[in-house]
Amino acid sequence: MGEDEFLADRFEAYRGHLKAVAYRMLGSLSEADDAVQEAWLRLSRSGADEVENLGGWLTTVVGRVCLDMLRSRTARREAPLEARMPDPVVDPATGTDPEHEALVADSVGLALLVVLQSLNPAERLAFVLHDMFAVPYEEIAPIVGRTPAAARQLASRARRRVQGAAPVPDPDLGRQREVVDAFQAAARDGDFEALVAVLDPDVVLRADRGAVTAGLEELRGAEVVAGKAVAFRGHSLDARPALVNGAAGMVRLVDGRPLSVMCFTIVDGRIVAIDILADPDRLDRLDLTVLDA
Structure with missing residues (x-):
């Protein structure tokens, strides 16, 4: 197996996780695919020789890409993020497709995604990465250009808004x-x-x-x-x-x-x-x- 093929196989092991991160950030399945593809391009250019934790590195890369995409929406003065319904993930009533399981894990329903869209990009990134994917504030801070303490405050503000507006559904x-x-x-x-x-x-x-x-x-x-x-x-x-x-x-x-x-x-x-x-x-x-x- 060549080096490129080996790197591609390692990346594929994280694809589902990375798309789940991007979907929560962007609320768009097609844009989530674009963000994951951009992460692959950055990995293929830089390689993974000096990356100790590839999964963590890729997660923060996708987070940074999504943050840039959200800020680009704002700069283009597109409709407010909360002005559209997030893309739904539809499965038959008999069960969730295995490829969709990471996307909808932890009760990530449309109601929650609507609330996430009301957060500003930095708050959304801090909340998604820390509260949903356990990324430490020390790794979130450089992505948003803040100190770890400020990143913690971003997530805390987002958490209060989510808890007050996105109810946890019955699991049955x-x-x-x-x-x-x-x-x-x-x-x-x-x-x-x-x-x-x-x-x-x-x-x-x-x-x-x-x-x-x-x-x-x-x-x-x-x-x-x-x-x-x-x-x-x-x-x-x-x-x-x-x-x-x-x-x-x-x-x-x-x-x-x-x-x-x-x-x-x-x-x-x-x-x-x-x-x-x-x-x-x-x-x-x-x-x-x-x-x-």
Whole structure:
């Protein structure tokens, strides 16, 4: 085996982990792939002869690449990071694809990714690297151009915002599916009271319809969300159960084409968040063939 092939094999062992880091940072599957590819290019140029901890080195490289990408978005004055739904990871209801397991580990649902997008780039990097991947502050500090103490403060600020806005979902997928099925049945029957019963009083619904809206459409409160669900009663839709970022969800289709991907966050048997991607352009780019099996 040649040196280049040996280096490529070592890199491949970390690819899944690196994409998971990039996905949490960027909320985009395609951009996460770009960040991982850039890390490979940097490794192939520099080699690994003097790298004692290749996994740690690659993690910090991907973190730096993602930070540059986030800052570039800001410099180009693109839409605010929180103005779009993160890319969902869709799997059949029967289980998560092994290639997706690292992406959705530790309950990285869409609700959490939406909150992460509201952090500034430096806060997001400090939180993701330290709290999700146990990177020491001493290694985070030079990436963000701060002292270790300042990097700790960045992560602490981010942690407070995440803990207050991103609930930890119930771990029982079977129970999650029961609640989602109850929601779907009540919506289909136009049963307002049954809908309110499965919704948390402070439930939040976020929907990204792409060009139709200027960002995430957001509704709050059980009665408001139930009323929205009842309004769709009678629409002829094919709703297929799915796992969306590892949680119970569904893909809604009309005439065989995806209309939306819905992800539910369920806590204590009630729905606390519904995140919907309904942007036709982005839906067309998703691989939903897994649901045909």
